[in-house]
Amino acid sequence: MLGRLAMAGAVAAVMALGPHTALAQGTGPLVFAAASLKNALDNANAAFVAGGGAKATVTYAASSALAKQIEAGAPADVFISADDDWMDYLAGKGLVQPATRRDLLGNDLVLVAPADAKTTIEIKPGFALDQALDAAQKGGRLAVGDPAAVPAGKYAKAALQKLGAWDKVQDRLAPAENVRAALALVARGEAPLGIVYKTDAVAEPGVRIVATFPADSHAPILYPIALAKEATNAQARAFLDFLAGPKARPLFEAQGFTVLSAK
Structure with missing residues (x-):
């Protein structure tokens, strides 16, 4: 019961982000990201800003809650899931841009x-x-x-x-x-x-x-990233590319992630 109430709270927080949130927060993209990414992604966001980018507004919650909110029409420019299933869920509904999808990180x-x-x-x-x-x-x-x-x-x-x-x-x-x-x-x-x-x-x-846990006891833990179908922020693609690039690599590795996409 407590879990369901907490989930409802996360959902309400996400839906509170109205269509004009990006303008209220600056010109950075709206990012929906798995809760386990918070420390690393907060650091990457700061580095993106230090390099001249606009600060992203990030909502952290369970991938399931975030995917459901994107499906329900919540504004998002970038989605980062903690597994393929919820990215596949949105992809199956045509709610992400398939050409932008890539595996960003791995975990244990x-x-x-x-x-x-x-x-x-x-x-x-x-x-x-x-x-x-x-x-x-x-x-x-x-x-x-x-x-x-x-x-x-x-x-x-x-x-x-x-x-x-x-x-x-x-x-x-x-x-x-x-x-x-x-x-x-x-x-x-x-x-x-x-x-x-x-x-x-x-x-x-x-x-x-x-x-x-032995790596062969479960499917590989992957964090896919993609632009949402309705992404409108001009810096959304730049933010995605930054996260998937070499400058973000040490920030993710410092938190224990395996970086899969950095060139």
Whole structure:
């Protein structure tokens, strides 16, 4: 219930961006970006401005919420998803410009615990994640992005299914509206363990990485970027190209992303 309320709040915030938001904020593009990109993209946005570009107005939320809002007519010039599925969703409805789409970044999936926790576990086929939850906190829950919609949660579910751990924990989830919300549950000690992206774990001093999921336990974690069909801002393409270019590479790498598109 809390997850749905938080999602509704994110949706309301997105829809509050009216058609004239770009003018109110300057001349930069309107960007809808996955929540896990916040630290890196804020830094890239600052670098874009330092190089003479106009500051982008960025809305961060779950990729699912952002895609649904673009579908509903919310203004956006650039969309950056945390998986191919939600970009494909918009592409299937003709709501992105296919010639501008490219894979921007890659990421890893990790198991995290509160920074002061002593939890240790090896992620391998048949690993006892349920026992690790109980050892850390009797009846404790696993914080994840909602597997029904949030990319990080979908990757987590796929990895746990591949490793044979899903059946024992699927009723012990603390599903969150986006990956940063799942991370916060662990950082605050409200969940003893969580599954998030490596970049989120690196950005949050309140957690530590317990283990990294094998790359072959889930589909590659990709962040595709594209211009929205209705993109009108004159700097939208320049911003997309900047993010996909060599000047943004170190900013993304500093946050733990794998850069896929920089020349």
